[in-house]
């Protein structure tokens with residue numbers, strides 16, 4: 372696709388500023404406790420930004436590791452030629468352990484079933500598997516309960532002695548690191564220290580110990596250990612407004628979602644707008660049609676509320692967001708009269724040119740900004756630019772991240 376799409380003619384597009392992403396990696400690295408490295412979390416197509424270009428940009432800027440949820444995401448990065456260490460953590464029985472071993476992935480193990488599957492695959496491959504043991508220090512999601520840790524550690528150590536696995540990491544994940552001072556965070560750190568000490572006493576010598584996500588990377592240096600796993604902060608978004616704004620952390624939002632106005636028309640007072648007529652024009656006015664909808668990831672929950680910069684002003688979505696399109700009321704001022712078909716409508720971006728941010732859309736849809744960027748769908752092309760010089764680098768027409 373690269374170079375063949377006329378980006379100015381696109382219905383809608385997500386501009387991905389890889390220069391901003393590299394700057395965010397550098398800003399995060401500058402905050403790390405001494406000895407800690409950075410894992411760039413690029414799961415779910417890099418939170419909708421395109422896994423491959425974002426992985427490459429993060430590694431360029433000094434990230435040492437990549438992290439994905441599924442093994443398939445990690446294998447796709449290997450297939451594309453990425454040689455850096457990659458940890459993938461969400462395994463289901465029957466998943467491709469052998470392919471993971473042969474691709475040199477670090478594979479997370481939270482339970483005995485997973486250890487059994489990975490050791491069997493290692494014997495079949497005739498190769499040692501790199502595994503990282505994950506502890507549930509209090510999140511209550513994935514990970515091994517403290518009560519089950521001795522059994523898992525003993526079996527993993529025995530597999531190491533037998534040569535089927537090498538335990539490269541010990542790790543865990545926080546539940547409430549985005550809520551400053553939440554007591555569970557300190558409690559989880561204590562449990563993590565204990566479980567790491569237990570495993571090391573049992574003879575395990577991990578290359579990396581890690582527990583910090585973006586909020587902990589930004590605010591809790593005592594949680595940095597050997598590695599922090601940052602996702603949302605890489606993409607320039609603050610994990611929570613309770614912690615601070617992205618600007619306060621020196622982060623710049625990477626994605627700008629823009630559409631071209633598809634239709635401008637005059638309508639009389641009292642005209643119903645979009646499905647269910649949840650908006651009625653209060654007076655004769657001009658409506659603008661924006662050709663993006665919930666199929667593109669614009670949340671229907673933000674109907675009547677989502678902000679859009681068009682014609683020099685931030686307007687609210689008028690009525691319901693439909694599958695492919697929604698409407699804004701441009702009013703009758705001189706700014707509105709200047710809006711023509713093809714004019715840019717910016718749903719969100721860094722926020723320093725008057726446009727709303729993903730955080731604003733999250734508030735309008737009663738969700739978190741993680742969900743806003745991650746859900747931008749495959750029908751929206753990703754256009755890679757570099758804020759350093761504003762040059763377009765390529766287009767990922769199917770949202771899978773071509774370019775670079």
Ligand SMILES: *Cc1c(COP(=O)(O)O)cnc(C)c1O
Nearest residue numbers: 412544584585586600601602603
């Ligand atoms: C998604 C994820 C991260 C990254 O979280 P952010 O809050 O986006 O930094 C880190 N670790 C695990 C296990 C994750 O699932």
